[in-house]
Amino acid sequence: MAHDSKRPSPKGKKVSLFVTCMIDMMYPETGMSVVNILEHLGIEVDFPMAQTCCGQPAYNSGYRTESKQVAIQFLKAFKDSEVIVTPSGSCAAMVLHEYPVLFEDDPQWKAEAERLVSITWEFTEFLVDGLGITDLKARLPQPTTFAFHDSCHGMRLLGLGQAARTLLGNVENATIAELNEHEVCCGFGGLFSVKMADVSGAMLQKKVNNINASAASIIITGDSSCLTQMNGGLSRKGSSKKVRHIADVLAEGLAGEGK
Numbered sequence: 001m002a003h004d005s006k007r008p009s010p011k012g013k014k015v016s017l018f019v020t021c022m023i024d025m026m027y028p029e030t031g032m033s034v035v036n037i038l039e040h041l042g043i044e045v046d047f048p049m050a051q052t053c054c055g056q057p058a059y060n061s062g063y064r065t066e067s068k069q070v071a072i073q074f075l076k077a078f079k080d081s082e083v084i085v086t087p088s089g090s091c092a093a094m095v096l097h098e099y100p101v102l103f104e105d106d107p108q109w110k111a112e113a114e115r116l117v118s119i120t121w122e123f124t125e126f127l128v129d130g131l132g133i134t135d136l137k138a139r140l141p142q143p144t145t146f147a148f149h150d151s152c153h154g155m156r157l158l159g160l161g162q163a164a165r166t167l168l169g170n171v172e173n174a175t176i177a178e179l180n181e182h183e184v185c186c187g188f189g190g191l192f193s194v195k196m197a198d199v200s201g202a203m204l205q206k207k208v209n210n211i212n213a214s215a216a217s218i219i220i221t222g223d224s225s226c227l228t229q230m231n232g233g234l235s236r237k238g239s240s241k242k243v244r245h246i247a248d249v250l251a252e253g254l255a256g257e258g259k
Contacts, residue, residue, distance in 0.1 A: 007118050010130040014044040016081035018074075018120075020088045021053050022224040030224065033251035034087050034123055040254055041133065050077035056094040059102070068102050075112050083130075084120040087247050089154020089222050092122040097157050122154065123247060124222060128163035138253025140173035147179035147216035149207070149230065149243070151223040155183060164222055164246045171253045177215040181206070188229035208233040211241050219243040 015038055019031040038045050055070035074095070078084055086092050096117055103113035127133045146168060154160035168174050187203030207230060211219055221227050221243055230243045 007121075007130075010083040010119070010121060010126060011132075013082040014046060015083050015085050015126075016078055017045055017047050018051060018054075018078070018084050018086040018091065019047070020086060020091045020224070022228070023087060026228065027224050027245065030087055030245045030247050033245070033247040034085070036251050037127075037136070037247065037254060038085070040136075041127075041131070046081075048077045048081065052077070054091045054094045055102075056091065056098075059094065059098055064102070068106075071099060071102055071113075072109060075109055075116060078116055079112065081116070081119065083126075084116065085123055085126045086120070087123040087222065087245065088224065089122050089151050089158055089160050090225060092120060093153040093157040095120045122158060122160055122222065124163040124167060125158070125160060128166055134166050135170040136167065136250060136254060138171045138250060139256045140171060140249075140253050141256045143173045143175065144218060145175045145177050145216045146218045146220050146249070147177045147211075147214045148182055149179060149186065149211075149219050149221045149226060150183045151221055151226045152185050154222055160222065164220065167250060168220065168246065171250065174249075174253070179214045179216065179219060180210045186226045186229045188225050204229060204233040208237055208239065211243075212237075212239055214241075217241060218249070220246050220249060222246050 017031065017034060023030050035045050050073070052073050053070050054074055055067040058070060059067035099113045099117055103110045121130050148161070148165060150161045165176065169176055184207070185203055186207045187200040211230065211234065219230065219241065222245065224245060227243045227245055234241055
């Protein structure tokens with residue numbers, strides 16, 4: 001796993017939730033799922049109210065100065081945090097990989113950026129790699145078959161994927177099936193889907209075809225952007241299949257615990 005050697009153990013520390021733009025605006029229940037799971041594990045969670053965006057959209061568009069202004073707000077918002085957890089491989093990758101670049105020549109902010117890089121974790125890797133928790137003792141209300149879509153940033157930049165599979169694999173009533181081309185992009189790519197709409201649409205169609213051919217009724221992802229893109233494609237095709245965030249499924253399993 002990338003960055004492990006630089007990151008102090010997060011065990012026994014209070015967690016600051018970085019909820020991300022899309023979850024804040026579109027999927028607040030996913031943010032609550034993360035909080036519910038962490039609090040179930042006895043972890044104290046806070047939510048720095050000054051948080052906005054990690055700066056990735058501007059950064060990926062080449063607006064480095066504007067992106068840095070947004071990133072500085074992130075540094076200010078989380079200046080008192082011991083551990084930062086985010087339910088987004090994409091946003092975690094921005095902080096872990098691009099903040100060192102963004103602040104490398106900035107004596108005012110470089111040290112604080114490096115500190116926050118060292119304490120930032122994607123949600124599933126925080127549980128499995130950070131805390132060593134692989135079994136939440138969760139139980140889904142009914143047997144359900146799942147498959148995984150690996151989002152580009154999470155898989156390629158952070159090496160994510162196995163942690164989420166481990167956690168879901170230990171949930172009672174959950175079966176994991178294969179999704180053909182699970183590692184292939186869904187076509188969203190942030191602004192890519194706007195600038196290259198035709199290519200994005202063709203990539204989405206291929207992803208929808210693979211989802212419909214899968215034995216799984218639910219596709220799991222760790223990024224709400226991929227979730228939005230794929231659910232939109234499935235809905236337009238009248239598919240009964242759905243894409244859900246890993247945190248929501250795990251939280252549902254915890255709610256059904258002992259039933």
